[in-house]
Amino acid sequence: MSRPPPTFATARLVARIPSAEDAPAVFAAYANDPEVTRYLAWRAYDRVEPLAAFLREAAANWEKRDAQLPLAWLLCHKGTNTPIGSIGVTLEGNGRAMFGYVLAKKFWGRGMAAEALTHLVDWALAQPSLYRAYAYCDVENTTSARVMEKAGMVREGLLRRWHVAPTLGPEPRDCLVCAKVR
Numbered sequence: 732m733s734r735p736p737p738t739f740a741t742a743r744l745v746a747r748i749p750s751a752e753d754a755p756a757v758f759a760a761y762a763n764d765p766e767v768t769r770y771l772a773w774r775a776y777d778r779v780e781p782l783a784a785f786l787r788e789a790a791a792n793w794e795k796r797d798a799q800l801p802l803a804w805l806l807c808h809k810g811t812n813t814p815i816g817s818i819g820v821t822l823e824g825n826g827r828a829m830f831g832y833v834l835a836k837k838f839w840g841r842g843m844a845a846e847a848l849t850h851l852v853d854w855a856l857a858q859p860s861l862y863r864a865y866a867y868c869d870v871e872n873t874t875s876a877r878v879m880e881k882a883g884m885v886r887e888g889l890l891r892r893w894h895v896a897p898t899l900g901p902e903p904r905d906c907l908v909c910a911k912v913r
């Protein structure tokens with residue numbers, strides 16, 4: 732199984748492995764913002780400590796041998812080390828790579844999520860062991876659906892009652908699934 736690169740760069744961004752020390756900056760940039768987490772699987776953090784624990788775990792995943800653990804990068808503007816978002820991939824086996832991404836609200840609308848996602852989708856589909864790059868988003872998250880489309884993914888269908896977004900309530904919600912395959 733291919734291992735994703737620990738760092739990568741695009742035209743405007745650099746991506747790197749997170750660390751617990753990033754917690755205050757990630758908290759301030761986006762992780763404490765319920766508008767950002769509206770459709771996500773996690774609620775906005777109200778304290779830095781649990782976020783630091785999450786980031787420590789995210790960093791540790793890069794060291795483990797289990798190829799199917801989620802791997803996350805922090806996204807920074809080129810030339811800075813300050814996180815403005817995150818992107819992640821899970822190599823699920825069976826040739827599949829599943830992606831997720833988030834950006835601080837201040838940086839929405841500049842095509843940056845698509846820039847990072849396109850880079851990783853291209854990486855994934857260049858690996859001999861990977862055939863399918865995909866993501867899903869809440870059916871109401873039209874911005875995210877557009878990001879997937881801009882990264883070359885094609886809408887495949889509606890996953891009914893697929894995903895709980897705790898900010899919106901306890902019930903699983905319908906999601907769109909999009910993929911690029913080779």
Ligand SMILES: CC(C)(COP(=O)(O)OP(=O)(O)OC[C@H]1O[C@@H](n2cnc3c(N)ncnc32)[C@H](O)[C@@H]1OP(=O)(O)O)[C@@H](O)C(=O)NCCC(=O)NCCS
Nearest residue numbers: 767832833834839840841842843844845867868874875877
């Ligand atoms: C989803 C998200 C990562 C999109 O990132 P982005 O870099 O802002 O996306 P883009 O700039 O490519 O914009 C995508 C589309 O959103 C719309 N859009 C543009 N500006 C926008 C703004 N300020 N606010 C909301 N939507 C906007 C446009 O339709 C745009 O498509 P276009 O480029 O064809 O015009 C970002 O909105 C985000 O972090 N949301 C919260 C977390 C989340 O929902 N993640 C996805 C989970 S599946």
